[in-house]
Amino acid sequence: MAQLGAGIGLRARHYPEFSGARPAAGWLEVHSENYFGAGGRERAVLESLRRDYPLSLHGVGLGLGSAEGYSARHEEKLCALVKWVEPAFVSEHLCWSTAAGRHYNDLLPLPYTEEALALVAGRVARLQERLGQRLLVENVSCYLEPGPHDMGEGEFLAALVRRTGCGLLLDVNNLYVNQVNLGRDAEVQMRALDAESVCEIHLAGFFRGEHRLIDTHGARVAEAVWQLYESALGRFGPVATLIEWDTDVPALDVLLEEAAKAQARLDATHALAA
Amino acid sequence: MPSLLEQQRAFALALLDPALADEGLRVYRANVFGNWSAALGGAYPVVRAIVGAEFFELLARDYAQAAPSTSGDLHEYGAQLAAFLDGYVQTRDLPYLPDVARLEWCAHLAYYAADAPPFDLARPTQARLAPGCALLESAWPLQRIWEAHQDGGDPGSVDLGAGPDRVLVHRNRWRVEVCSLGAGDYRFLERLRAGAELGPALEAATAADAAFVARVAFAAWVQAGVITQ
Numbered sequence: 219m220a221q222l223g224a225g226i227g228l229r230a231r232h233y234p235e236f237s238g239a240r241p242a243a244g245w246l247e248v249h250s251e252n253y254f255g256a257g258g259r260e261r262a263v264l265e266s267l268r269r270d271y272p273l274s275l276h277g278v279g280l281g282l283g284s285a286e287g288y289s290a291r292h293e294e295k296l297c298a299l300v301k302w303v304e305p306a307f308v309s310e311h312l313c314w315s316t317a318a319g320r321h322y323n324d325l326l327p328l329p330y331t332e333e334a335l336a337l338v339a340g341r342v343a344r345l346q347e348r349l350g351q352r353l354l355v356e357n358v359s360c361y362l363e364p365g366p367h368d369m370g371e372g373e374f375l376a377a378l379v380r381r382t383g384c385g386l387l388l389d390v391n392n393l394y395v396n397q398v399n400l401g402r403d404a405e406v407q408m409r410a411l412d413a414e415s416v417c418e419i420h421l422a423g424f425f426r427g428e429h430r431l432i433d434t435h436g437a438r439v440a441e442a443v444w445q446l447y448e449s450a451l452g453r454f455g456p457v458a459t460l461i462e463w464d465t466d467v468p469a470l471d472v473l474l475e476e477a478a479k480a481q482a483r484l485d486a487t488h489a490l491a492a
Numbered sequence: 493m494p495s496l497l498e499q500q501r502a503f504a505l506a507l508l509d510p511a512l513a514d515e516g517l518r519v520y521r522a523n524v525f526g527n528w529s530a531a532l533g534g535a536y537p538v539v540r541a542i543v544g545a546e547f548f549e550l551l552a553r554d555y556a557q558a559a560p561s562t563s564g565d566l567h568e569y570g571a572q573l574a575a576f577l578d579g580y581v582q583t584r585d586l587p588y589l590p591d592v593a594r595l596e597w598c599a600h601l602a603y604y605a606a607d608a609p610p611f612d613l614a615r616p617t618q619a620r621l622a623p624g625c626a627l628l629e630s631a632w633p634l635q636r637i638w639e640a641h642q643d644g645g646d647p648g649s650v651d652l653g654a655g656p657d658r659v660l661v662h663r664n665r666w667r668v669e670v671c672s673l674g675a676g677d678y679r680f681l682e683r684l685r686a687g688a689e690l691g692p693a694l695e696a697a698t699a700a701d702a703a704f705v706a707r708v709a710f711a712a713w714v715q716a717g718v719i720t721q
Contacts, residue, residue, distance in 0.1 A: 251565040255604030256623065259666035262607075279564025285497035292564045317497075319502035320560040323527045324520060326503065333496050362516025365499050378596070399516075429515050 222272055222306065222458035224480040226473045232235075233263055235470045240270055243477060245306065247274035247460050253303075254295045264303065274307035274418070274460070275300060276387075279315065280354070281327040282341045287316030307418055307458075309354035311388045312338065312375070325397070327359040329365035330374035339381040346384065354417050356387035357407075359395040359424075359433035371402055372410030385417035388454070391439065392449045395424055395431045405448055408453055411459050416454040421447060421480060422462040436465035439476055448483055456487040510555065528556045531566040535600040536573060538641040541591050543583065551582070567604060571597060588632035588652060595634050598626035598661040599668045608720035615721065619690045622720040626661040627673075627682050633657050635672040662718050676704025677713075684719065 228236070230252075237315055246267060253260050253275075267273065274387035280292055300308055313325040328334045338355075346353050357371060369377070375386055388411070393404035423437025436459060439447075440459070451457070461476040494502070506512045507521050529552035533540045540548045559572040583589050605624025610644035612618075628634065633654040640650045658678040660671050672683070680697035688696070694706040715717045 249565065254565050255567065256606035258604050258607070259662065260604070279566070281564060283496075285495070285500050289564060315564060317500045319562070320504065321562055321564055322504065322507065322524050323531070323561055323564065323566055324524045326500075326520065329496070329499065331496070337496065359518040361530070362514065364493065364503065382523055418677070427519070430519060464701060467678075 222447065223484055224459045224461070224477040225272075225274070226227055226251055226477050227276075227460060227462045227464070228267070229391070229467050230260075230472075231467045232287060232470045233259075236263070236267060240476065241278065241470060243271065243274040243474065244481070245274065245458065245460075247276050247307075247462075250275045250277040250296055250299055250308075251279050253299055257309075260373040265396065268303055268448065272306040273303055274309065275303060275305045277308075277310045278325070278355075279321075279323065280310050281313060281315030281321075281326075281370045282310055282345075283312065283334055283335065284316040284336050288341065289316075293348070296345075300349050300351070307354055307387075308349060308351060309418065310349070311356050311358050313358045314379075325358040327358065327364040329363075330367040330369050330371060331365075332368055335374060335377055335381070339378055342378065342382040342384050346382065352381075352383065352385050352417075354385040354387040356389055357392050357396075358389070359392040360400055360440075361432075362483060365374060370407060370410060371396070372407030375407075376410050376412060376415070377388060379415040386411065386415050387418040387420060388416045388450065389420035389422075390450050391420065391422045391443050392433060393442070394443050394446055395433050399430045404451065411454075413454050416450075416457050419447065419450060419454075419457050419459045420462055421476070422464075423460060434465050438472075439479070444479070444483075447480070449485060451487040455491065456484045459484060521535065525553060525556060527566065528552060531569040532556075532573065534594045535567075535570045536593060537713060538596055538610070538638060539573070539577075539589060541641050541647065542586065542589065542592065547582075551580070554580070554582075559702060565670060567600075570600075573597065588630075588637065589636075591628070591630040591632050592637055595638060595659065595661065595670065596627055597631075598628065599638075599670065602626065602661050602663045602668045603666075604662060610717070611714045612721055613714075613720050616635075618721040619684060619693075619719050620687075620721060621681060621685050622662060622665050622718055624661075625681070625685070625718055627658070627678065627685060628661070629656070629658050631656050635659050635670050638670045660718065662716070664717060674701055674703070676701030677709055680704070680709060681718070 223244035226243045228246045228248050311325045396402045397404040421439045422435040425432040425434040459480045530554045565574050574590045577590040602624035608622035634657045636650050640647045658673045676697040679700040683696045684691035698703045
């Protein structure tokens with residue numbers, strides 16, 4: 219899917235720009251849960267866009283690593299949506315989200331243990347079977363260490379790929395956030411991954427808090443993250459790349475500008491490989 | 493070492509306990525409550541406008557503690573707000589607020605409801621209400637409250653003493669609409685919702701309201717997409 223180039227995350231704020239026009243984005247990614255409804259405007263927008271753009275369905279609520287409360291119903295809705303949309307990519311986060319009868323609606327951090335790996339690998343394998351396509355699993359940003367690890371983040375992701383044949387959605391911004399917040403060396407995590415396992419890259423902007431970087435998806439991509447991205451392209455090749463923006467979503471042109479910056483780096487990687 | 497389940501339960505409890513002030517935990521707590529509050533505000537813009545953004549944050553926090561989120565789809569979050577407000581002391585001075593919340597949840601469901609095929613005049617006995625249509629009775633002028641909080645409306649213009657209201661919530665193409673109904677229309681649509689056939693539903697409406705003209709009403713609700721099959 220390297221030919222997809224740079225895409226953008228589509229949010230409702232930009233529906234008007236996509237109504238009747240087709241802005242020059244290589245591909246679009248949407249949050250799966252926003253289209254779980256039976257009908258109405260959201261489904262109609264997606265129905266129209268799926269004819270003109272490669273689409274990616276990016277889930278935020280499944281919680282592959284929840285030790286309890288994992289929802290078969292949520293999985294069912296996702297499968298039905300995938301069947302309808304026929305997306306280029308389907309992705310979920312490496313996180314957990316439910317416990318003690320409550321859904322926390324956030325991407326909560328997993329310890330990188332054998333126990334967590336067995337749980338997530340089982341869910342990923344089953345989901346891929348149901349979807350009939352490869353699932354991409356994304357590394358998340360973390361604000362604390364959830365418990366003792368048996369292995370590093372990169373090693374965990376690589377092991378998950380080996381066990382399930384899933385792909386990775388490598389969020390380079392999240393790697394950087396975790397490097398700053400928790401001292402996890404981003405380059406070390408990337409070195410643990412097989413080049414062909416990385417199918418998509420996410421780029422976004424963070425908020426610099428007093429003691430930590432907060433992964434708000436509410437700013438332009440930071441310079442340090444662009445550098446890490448270049449390193450990632452050198453290692454993994456010209457992987458399809460997405461600009462994500464979720465809070466204080468700016469004018470579409472700003473997203474397209476960021477996507478153009480990613481595209482220029484993808485082109486340079488292509489040229490180097492040629 | 494605690495199991496993954498034990499670790500996650502402990503983490504979950506800590507998230508809900510503001511006394512635990514670990515820096516990283518505070519980031520997660522802010523994210524979690526922020527996500528819930530944003531979802532609640534998205535489903536209840538009128539309630540939010542009535543109580544004000546600042547108070548709404550407190551209300552959202554109390555609601556989150558009282559009514560756990562149970563779905564990874566945040567569009568399902570907030571279903572119990574009306575019931576919660578029925579017993580919420582802090583908004584007791586706004587006795588119409590629970591009914592506004594009831595109305596807004598219906599509007600929220602209508603927005604995402606299945607698209608309905610147009611009514612087929614060749615098979616009139618199969619008439620039913622379109623998915624997402626809801627009927628509500630209230631002691632308060634719900635439709636006026638709703639209208640005053642839409643774009644171009646004037647929230648200060650609502651006379652809360654205007655008396656009771658019967659409303660229909662439905663979706664007109666992509667836009668949710670709320671309209672006040674007379675006794676006849678309300679009975680007609682309510683009978684259809686209950687599964688009655690067209691003939692008996694029209695008869696019940698005529699009995700309830702002498703001014704109800706079956707032919708006119710039926711045509712109008714088909715036209716509005718409220719009656720489908």
